Amino acid sequence: MTLSSSFLLSVTTFIYLAAAVLYLTTWVFRVQKLGVLATAVTITGFLVQTVGMGLRWTESYQLGYGHVPLSNLYESLVFFSWVTILVYLVIEWRVRNRVIGAFSTPFATFAMAYASFSPDVHDEIQPLIPALQSNWLIAHVITCFLGYASFAVACGLGIMYLIKSKGGEEASSGLLGVLPSKRVMDSLMHQTIVFGFLWLSIGIITGAIWANEAWGTYWSWDPKETWSLITWFVYAIALHARFIKGWTGRKIAILAIIGFISVIFTYFGVNFLLSGLHSYGSTK
Amino acid sequence: METNTSRKGNPLWNTLASIKLAVFLFITLAVTSIIGTLIPQGEADQFYLERYGQDLFKIISTLRLNDTYHAWWFVSLLLLFSLNLVVCTINRFPVTLRIFKRDSLSCGPDYLSRLQLKKEWVLKDKEADLDPILNSFKNAAGIPKERDTGDRRLYLVEKGKWSYWGVYGLHSSIIIIFIGALVGLFWGFKGYVELFEGETTDHVINRSTFEDIPLGFDVRCDKFAVDFYDNGAPKRYVSDLTILENGKEVLHKSIMVNSPLTYKGVTFYQASYNSIPEVNLHIIASNGRQGSLTVPAMERVAWPEGRLSVGIIQYLPSIHGEPAAQVWAASPNGEADTVWLLKGHERELSLGGNTYKISLVDAKNRYMTGLQVKKDPGVWIVWLGCTALILGFIVVFWVAHSRIWLWIGQKNGKMTVLLAGQANKNQLAFEKDFTKIREAVERAIGDKA
Numbered sequence: 215m216t217l218s219s220s221f222l223l224s225v226t227t228f229i230y231l232a233a234a235v236l237y238l239t240t241w242v243f244r245v246q247k248l249g250v251l252a253t254a255v256t257i258t259g260f261l262v263q264t265v266g267m268g269l270r271w272t273e274s275y276q277l278g279y280g281h282v283p284l285s286n287l288y289e290s291l292v293f294f295s296w297v298t299i300l301v302y303l304v305i306e307w308r309v310r311n312r313v314i315g316a317f318s319t320p321f322a323t324f325a326m327a328y329a330s331f332s333p334d335v336h337d338e339i340q341p342l343i344p345a346l347q348s349n350w351l352i353a354h355v356i357t358c359f360l361g362y363a364s365f366a367v368a369c370g371l372g373i374m375y376l377i378k379s380k381g382g383e384e385a386s387s388g389l390l391g392v393l394p395s396k397r398v399m400d401s402l403m404h405q406t407i408v409f410g411f412l413w414l415s416i417g418i419i420t421g422a423i424w425a426n427e428a429w430g431t432y433w434s435w436d437p438k439e440t441w442s443l444i445t446w447f448v449y450a451i452a453l454h455a456r457f458i459k460g461w462t463g464r465k466i467a468i469l470a471i472i473g474f475i476s477v478i479f480t481y482f483g484v485n486f487l488l489s490g491l492h493s494y495g496s497t498k
Numbered sequence: 499m500e501t502n503t504s505r506k507g508n509p510l511w512n513t514l515a516s517i518k519l520a521v522f523l524f525i526t527l528a529v530t531s532i533i534g535t536l537i538p539q540g541e542a543d544q545f546y547l548e549r550y551g552q553d554l555f556k557i558i559s560t561l562r563l564n565d566t567y568h569a570w571w572f573v574s575l576l577l578l579f580s581l582n583l584v585v586c587t588i589n590r591f592p593v594t595l596r597i598f599k600r601d602s603l604s605c606g607p608d609y610l611s612r613l614q615l616k617k618e619w620v621l622k623d624k625e626a627d628l629d630p631i632l633n634s635f636k637n638a639a640g641i642p643k644e645r646d647t648g649d650r651r652l653y654l655v656e657k658g659k660w661s662y663w664g665v666y667g668l669h670s671s672i673i674i675i676f677i678g679a680l681v682g683l684f685w686g687f688k689g690y691v692e693l694f695e696g697e698t699t700d701h702v703i704n705r706s707t708f709e710d711i712p713l714g715f716d717v718r719c720d721k722f723a724v725d726f727y728d729n730g731a732p733k734r735y736v737s738d739l740t741i742l743e744n745g746k747e748v749l750h751k752s753i754m755v756n757s758p759l760t761y762k763g764v765t766f767y768q769a770s771y772n773s774i775p776e777v778n779l780h781i782i783a784s785n786g787r788q789g790s791l792t793v794p795a796m797e798r799v800a801w802p803e804g805r806l807s808v809g810i811i812q813y814l815p816s817i818h819g820e821p822a823a824q825v826w827a828a829s830p831n832g833e834a835d836t837v838w839l840l841k842g843h844e845r846e847l848s849l850g851g852n853t854y855k856i857s858l859v860d861a862k863n864r865y866m867t868g869l870q871v872k873k874d875p876g877v878w879i880v881w882l883g884c885t886a887l888i889l890g891f892i893v894v895f896w897v898a899h900s901r902i903w904l905w906i907g908q909k910n911g912k913m914t915v916l917l918a919g920q921a922n923k924n925q926l927a928f929e930k931d932f933t934k935i936r937e938a939v940e941r942a943i944g945d946k947a
Contacts, residue, residue, distance in 0.1 A: 279727075341727045344735055344755035344768075408895050415891065419884045428756045430688070430767045430872035432880060433679075435567040437535040447528040451521055458517040484535070 219273055220337055222266030223292060227326040229259030230295065234323045237315035244392060249312040253303075256319060260299050267292060270339065279341040284355040287485065288337045291329035293355065294481075295322035297363035305367065305402065311394045314402075317370035334486075350424030358417030358442075364410030365449075365470075365477050371403045372470035379464055400462050403470055411449045418442050441480040448473040514582055515589040523579045530575065534566030580676055583669050594662050603645040603654055607905050610918040615932050617940075619947040621913040626946050628906060631915060634942035635904050638935040642904070650907025657900045664893025667886050674883030681876030687711055689871040692772065693719035694864060698742070702871040711871075713764060716742040720750075722771060722865040735768050737867040753869075763873050770868030775813040777823050778860040779839075781806070784853040793825075794864065805830055805850060813861065821861035827854070898923040902935060915943065 236252035239245065270283040283289040302318040329335050342351075374393055381390040393399070421439070422432040433439060452469040455461035513519055537558065538545070546564060547555045562569035610616060635653065636642065642653035689702035689711050698718040701710045720738040727733045734754060741749040741761045751759040758767045775795045782788040783804040793799045793810055800807040812824040820841040828834035829850030837845050839858040847854045900921035907914065917939055921928035 341729070341731055341733065343732055347734075347754075348756040350756075412888070412891055412895075416888060419888070422884070423881070424756075426877065427758065428767070429769065430758070430765055430870045430874075432877065435534060435539070440531050440535050440567075444528045444531050447524045447531075451524045454517060454521060454524075 217269070219266045219270035222262055222269060223326070223337075224330050226259050226263040226266060226295075227323070227330050229255060229262060230299070230319060230323040230326055233259055234316070234319040237312060237319055241313045241316045241392060242389065252312060252315060253306065256299060256303065256315065260296070260303065263292070263296055263299075267296065274339045277339055277341075279339060281342050281346075282352050283339075284352060285342055285346055286336070286340060288329050288335050290355060290359065291325045291335065294359050294362055294366075295325040295329075297359050298322040298325070298366050301360075301363045301367050301406070305406075309394060309398065309402065311398075313393050314367075314371065314374070317374050318367050321366040321370065345428055348424055348428065350420055350427065354417060354420040354424055357413050357420055361410045361412075361414035361417050362477050362481065364406045364413065365445075365474050368403050368406040368410060368470040369474035371399050371406065372467035372474075375399045375403065375463065375467040376471075379467075396463060400466065403466055404456060404462075407449055407452055407466075407470060407473070411446075411453065414442070414446055414449070418446065438480065438484045441476070441484050445473060445476040445480050448476050511585065511589075514585040517586070519578075519582050520586065523575065523582060527575055527579065530566070530572060533563060537563050537566070539565060539567075576676070580673055583672060587666060587669055591666075594666075598659065598662050602656060602901050602903075603643060603652055605652070605903060605905075607907070607909055607914070607916055610903055610905055610916055613918045613920050615920065615929065616916065616918040617936050618917075619915045619940075619943050620909075621915065621943070621946050623946065624913045626913065628915075631906075631939060631942045632904070634938045635917075635935065638938035639902050639904075650905070652906075653904040655902045658897050659899050661893050661897040661899050664890050664897060666890075668890030668894055671883045671886035671890055674886060675880050676883075678876040678879030678881075678883055681879055682874040683876075686872065686874040686876060690769065690869060691717075691871055692866050692868050693717075693737075694774075694866045695719055695721055702869075705870075713871075715748075715762065716745075717761075717766065718742060719867050722867040724771060724865075735771060735867075737768055737869070739766060763875065765872050765874075767870040767872070768867070769870040772866040772868065773863040774866060775810070775815070775823075776862055776864045777810055777813065777821075777825075777858060779808065779825070780857050780859050781808075782855040790859070804854070805852065806854065811836060815861070815863075821858065823858060823861065825856065827856075896924065898928060900928055900931075902932065904939070915939070915947075 233252055233256040236248055236255055240249040240252055267283055270289070274281055274283065284293055298318065299322045302315060302322075305314060305318075306312060329337070375396065378390050378393045378396060378399070394402070418439075421442075425434065426432040448469065452461075452466055452473065455469070456466060541564060543555075543559070543564075546558050550558060558564055561571065566572055611618065632653070639655040640657075642655045644651060644653045688705045690705055691699055691702040693699060696719070698716050699713075700716050701712045703709070704711055718740045720740055721736075722738075723734075723736045725733040725736075736752050736754050738752050739750070739759055740747050741759075749759075749761055753759045753766060753768050755768050758765050760766075777793050777795075779791045779793060780788070781791065781801065781804060783806070785804070787803045789801055789804060791799055791801055791808060793808055795810045795813055798807055798809045807828050809826045810823050811826050814822045817840055822838065822840045824836055824838050826834065826836045827847060827849060829852070831850050833849050835847055835849055837847050837856065839845055839856060841858045841861070844855050844857040847856060898921045900919070902919040903917070905914075905916040905918070909916075917936055919928065919932040919935075
């Protein structure tokens with residue numbers, strides 16, 4: 215085979231890196247033409263990655279294992295970056311502001327770089343062990359990562375918001391001036407958190423249904439489950455504080471960042487530091 | 499949030515109804531949940547003593563941090579959380595009911611013209627035909643409710659008023675899930691059983707108390723098999739199970755991980771397996787007796803005719819391609835010896851005045867399937883709660899209550915048409931709808947204004 219999925223996915227890493235650099239340059243030097251290029255590069259990366267994931271799927275059939283590429287840490291990282299880019303592109307298209315790209319595409323780049331270069335992450339196509347042979351695997355992983363990706367974008371927006379609010383009086387001009395208005399960022403943060411919370415909830419529920427079918431227990435307080443619940447609590451606080459107490463802006467931005475740290479811990483920390491039912495999600 | 503005036507004086511009630519308590523509980527539950535992920539759960543006391551030392555062990559055992567999520571204080575937090583939810587709900591109910599019952603047709607032009615989305619037309623002709631205007635409004639906005647007070651008329655198209663109840667669906671879903679969990683806890687069980695191929699059982703063992711749980715029927719394992727991929731990873735664990743009622747076969751199913759068998763509310767899950775080597779021995783004793791013995795590992799098998807009992811100490815599946823076993827043998831007077839046997843090589847052993855010629859005829863692995871067995875009558879309540887959670891969430895965040903009014907009447911002595919609209923969420927989408935309706939009405943008014 216001349217064109218392999220691992221080649222395409224490696225290339226994707228560099229395309230996303232280029233996109234992140236272009237978005238940052240567009241923001242810092244305010245060259246609008248570069249922004250158009252950044253979007254074009256991101257879309258190209260997204261398409262290359264989509265083909266790469268599709269190829270990996272067909273390759274798994276050629277190996278005789280045949281499964282959707284959502285089964286181990288490598289494949290989940292690839293999918294995470296894919297959804298993050300998708301969520302970002304939708305926001306760029308709706309808000310028509312490219313600065314958000316400078317704070318969203320790096321998440322996708324990091325995920326792809328980690329997947330491609332870390333010695334902890336193995337990119338071979340592995341057969342599915344019995345516990346993973348379920349259609350709930352697909353539903354569970356897709357819904358969880360839709361949540362994670364939305365929270366990544368919300369975190370990016372939170373960082374932007376804090377940078378902008380630090381700027382104080384000068385925030386209407388210069389570097390900070392190109393950032394979307396605080397009101398727009400606040401509203402986007404809220405929307406991405408709401409969207410992510412819905413998918414995280416569905417992700418936890420599909421996981422529970424699956425666990426019930428595989429082991430007969432829908433909730434067993436294993437570390438990954440517990441951490442997903444902790445993450446759920448953090449965002450529940452953000453939603454309640456906004457709804458009832460009218461929290462906006464800085465406070466929500468900080469919660470968006472804390473929430474994403476909790477997501478990262480749910481995603482990696484549990485796999486590498488704690489043991490439990492989800493250990494097949496790690497490398498060992 | 500507003501509180502019901504009649505209960506305003508009760509501080510306990512107000513605390514239980516407060517969002518502050520809710521946020522406090524969110525944080526406390528999140529932080530205490532972390533403890534249980536850092537300290538390994540459900541290990542023996544010895545483990546904690548060795549790992550954490552005497553002092554920390556005292557804290558761990560007092561606060562039951564070895565089983566955090568079932569500790570009295572954690573369960574209390576969950577109960578308080580439920581109570582908080584219920585009280586919040588009761589407290590807010592009258593407020594929601596008031597909003598829900600609010601008469602949107604009692605609005606006057608003053609109120610409507612203060613809304614953000616509005617458009618006013620003053621008609622040139624007091625006696626103008628209003629029907630085309632009204633019809634275009636109906637076509638664009640939908641069938642309105644109306645209130646006619648002679649010289650002034652108010653039309654209202656209202657959508658999604660029921661969405662105020664979404665938050666109750668969302669919050670009660672958490673309580674429903676808890677109820678489902680409790681039903682499972684009180685009327686269900688979690689057990690396990692290990693069955694050799696060919697073995698039948700009428701009971702399983704409780705996973706936490708290790709007591710027997712009678713099933714009320716029999717379950718038999720006909721066969722267990724495990725397949726591997728080329729790389730050595732397990733591919734499939736399959737147990738062929740048969741359910742028997744009074745000795746009669748009533749149900750047969752091959753179960754795998756992710757594909758359990760349910761009978762009379764009891765579900766059998768493929769959870770683990772074990773293989774126990776079993777060695778066939780042929781023994782000729784000097785007293786003239788000879789016999790064939792099947793000896794499973796870790797069992798002592800008696801051979802009374804030969805005045806001998808034997809057991810397997812070690813088993814090696816392949817020495818130069820043949821199975822080998824270290825056999826222990828004892829005579830009734832307590833004299834014992836061990837001997838290594840390789841298939842095809844006879845060995846001699848003297849015990850209690852007898853000499854024995856022992857040979858290993860055959861050896862194989864006997865499979866034993868490990869099944870998790872569960873009965874949970876509450877699981878459907880939990881799934882109901884989960885569905886309510888998701889639907890409630892969608893209603894709370896995406897179903898808007900929108901109102902579009904068309905007021906026609908005399909204002910400052912002039913015939914006036916006033917269009918106004920309001921929605922409590924999804925402003926952007928609502929503004930688009932409103933614009934369409936405004937344009938439709940405008941076309942109908944044409945040069946009358």
